[in-house]
Each structure stands twice: as structure tokens, then as C-alpha cells.
Amino acid sequence: MKILFVVSEVEDLAKTGGLADVAKALPIELKKLGHDVILVMPYYKLLAEKFDAPIVASQSIVSNHNTYSFNIRQINIQDIPVFCVDFPDYFHRDGFYTDGYHAFADNAQRFAFFADAALATSRAIEFKPNVVHCNDWHTALTPYFLKIDNSGFFAQSKTVLTIHNGAFHGTHRIDQIPFVNHHSALHNQLDGDALNFLRIGIRYADKINTVSPNYANELLTTLGSHMLYNEFSARRKDVSGILNGCDYTQWDPATDEYIPINFDANNPAGKQECKRKLQETAGFEQNQKVPLIGMVCRLTEQKGFGYILPILEDLLQHNVQLLIVGTGDPSISEVLHRHAQIHPDKFIFIETFSVELAHLLEAGSDFFLMPSLFEPCGLNQMYSLAYGTVPIVRAVGGLKDTVIDIAHQPDLATGFVFESPDSSALLGCIYRALLHYYEYPDSFNEMKIRGMNTRFTWHQAALEYEALYQSC
DSSP: OEEEEEOSOBTTTBOSSHHHHHHHHHHHHHHHTTOEEEEEEEOOHHHHHHHOOOEEEEEEEEETTEEEEEEEEEEEETTEEEEEEEOHHHHOSSSSSBSSSSBOTTHHHHHHHHHHHHHHHHHHTTOOOSEEEEETGGGTTHHHHHHHOOSSTTTTOEEEEEESOTTOOOEEEGGGOTTTTTOHHHHTTOBTTEEEHHHHHHHHOSEEEESSHHHHHHHTSTTTSTTOHHHHHHTGGGEEEOOOOOOTTTSOTTTOTTSSSOOOSSSTTHHHHHHHHHHHHHTOOOOTTSOEEEEESOBSGGGTHHHHGGGHHHHTTSSOEEEEEOOBOHHHHHHHHHHHHHOTTTEEEEOSOOHHHHHHHHHHOSEEEEOOSOOSSOSHHHHHHHTTOEEEEESOHHHHHHOOBTTTOTTTOOBEEEOSSSHHHHHHHHHHHHHHHHHOHHHHHHHHHHHHTOOOOHHHHHHHHHHHHHHO
């Protein structure tokens, strides 16, 4: 198949989150399966400064009596062509979506243009795709533009929309989007005076999928649909979930260059040295007997801080070390700093993001805390399993698909799972994990080894995407 992968960011080129990881890893695996894959993304200022990519074509789009002329530049990632839409007025900025503090006011206009420019790029390079694979709200108008295209170029093309985080809709007043504000078909689908990009994508894409089977199930409920229940319900037969893979070339304790000693399931002793180093680096007492709970994430309500903060005082009455690393909401960081000052020997909060520290935390912690309010897929629980760090998670999204609770399947267990999004349920789950750590060390070690032998591969994900494409 010929696959056009349309995305706003790609690992190694431009990245703000997990979307970029998918945009690199999945096309590489699809190519290994024999498919002809190309990517289209914006040519951001960062790319222009780093690559000065050659111009391979030029194209123009006429919309609402305005002409948008742009160059198409090419960069290759592992022999996969990445065609970049070079329109300086929209993409030559410091930042991809924000200026560092606030979202760009014209984001709707920028990505409405890009959604159509991706198809224009495909025409310019004469790449007739069997499948156009779109990702999140930034490219959710592409299925609409393909449906109304009358050139005949895409007559045999189908569209897939992958929702990596359904909480972000891309909702903007249509009078602020001159690229599409003359489309009567869109005016008939407004929320008041606002256009919801993701809603349009759900309505027009041939298939809709998300990044874990359980998150797909949640999107089909009123509570988990992010206020898009009617749209998802109407497309129920076309909604599915495919679990993201994990990049074990970067997250493998046997080869990790960021940790003091490598280890694996057959020789796990090195994990103790990683724990000692983590305790030293963080400022804890170096004591192998004290359970160390680690957490690295953005400080947001989504990550469960609404029910983490109320239990800190109770948790820190026990013989435990808690390390949280991350940046984000100042109101959350303020509370974390306050508790860290009260309990300096038991709780350390490091307000930063460091790749090296993230790897050391995964390798040296006994438990990884991930009690998310919602989690489309999640990667840190996969990293934790690989490093023999037992996850404590809530049964949502991809966390439910990847972590097996010991109370449900003792012989297959890899972690501790709780259901209710409240503080008492979280605290009870942590107590259950700590009790197991102290009273059943052999069983706990078995869980660690079981997790280290668990794999979630991009090859398997690519096979499932291949089947999804064929079902269009």
C-alpha cells in the first residue's frame, strides 16, 4: 500500500510529546512490512535552522479568493521521505504551537491550511495514496478536504484518523479561520460560532482509531468521550484501538547509557546499584530496604494530582521514599514543594525535566506511580515494566491494557491497579503495593522479572494498522 502519513511533529525533527514518537516509529515499521510510506509535516523554523532542506516542489492553494503559495522541502528519516510544507508566515516561529506561554492566536488558520496543504503536497509529488493517515486535531480537517476534492487524484484514497489525546479538540471561532470560513458545509456543523476540528475529523474519516483498545472503549461512553459522545457513538463500528509500541532501543536497561550499571531479567542485580545511585542523586538515605516510589511526568490534573496531593501527608507517615520529577502547573508544584520541605527525608520533588534523570528514576525505583485521570496509551508504565519497576496505575486507557493487577491474575501480575479516581482508592492501592513489597519479597521479585520480560512492540502495532488500512 501507499500510505501518506500527515502529522504535526516527528521524533528527531520536531517534538513536544508522544505523537512525535508514533510518527517516527510507526512509519518505519510499516516500511519494513513492505509499504510505501511518506510523511508530510510543517517546515518549522527549527527545521529550517537545523537542516536547510532542499526544495523538491512548489504548490499553491486558492481558498476564499486568497492564494497560498508554498515550497515543499524533503528530509529523510531512515530512508523514509518527510515532505515539509514551507509556509514561513505560519511556521517560521519560535515554537510549534505556542510562544512558550500562550497558544498562537492563529493556530486554527495555520493547521486548517496545513490539513489541505498536505493533500496538495501529495499531488505535487504525484504520490497517490491508498491511505491518508491523519493524527489528532491538527490534521483532522484533512479527511474533510479529501472528501470534497473533485480533482479525481484521491478517488481511490481512504482516510484514517488516529486520536492520540481526545481531550484536545482544536475548537476555534470560524470567523478567525479565513481558510475555511466560506465553507457552507462546515458552517452547518458549528458549535455556536466555533468549529471543532476533531469533531469534523471523526465525521469524515473512513476509520477512527486511538492508541489503546481500552481508550477506544472509553471514547464510546458518555463519561470518557471528552464531550464527543454523539460523534463517537454514530461511528461506533468504525472506532477501534491499537496499542502504541515502546522504543526499546532507547528504553532497555541492558543497553541504557544513562544508568550506572546495565542489567536485564537474567541478571537483575544491577538494579540495586541503580537504586543506590538514584537515592544519592536525589538526596535520600541510601537504604536498599526502604521502598522507593518514583514518578516523572508533567504536573497536570490529567496525571492524577487531584487525588495524589490529598494523600501525601498520610503516605509520608510510613517508611517510604517518594521522588517526583516534573514541571507544569505552578499550583501543583507549590504544594509539592511544601510537602517536600516538611518531609525532606521521605519526599523529594525535583522541578525539572531531564532525560538522564528520567532514565535513572525508571531504573532505580521500586515502584512507578501513574494514577492518571485518563491516559490514552501511556509510555512510562511500559518503560517501568522493562526496568523491573513495578507500576502503580489507575485502570484507564492504555494503563489497563498493559498492567496486570496481582489481585486479579496472581500468576501473570506485573503491577498494582485501582479503579476509582479518588484519593482513598489510590492510597489503598499504594498500601497494598507496600505490603506486598515487605511481606512477599519473592512474589514481588517475580513480578519485576515478569515485567522485564514483557514487550509491547511497534512491529505488532504496525501489523494491526496494516489490517486497519485494509479494512477501509
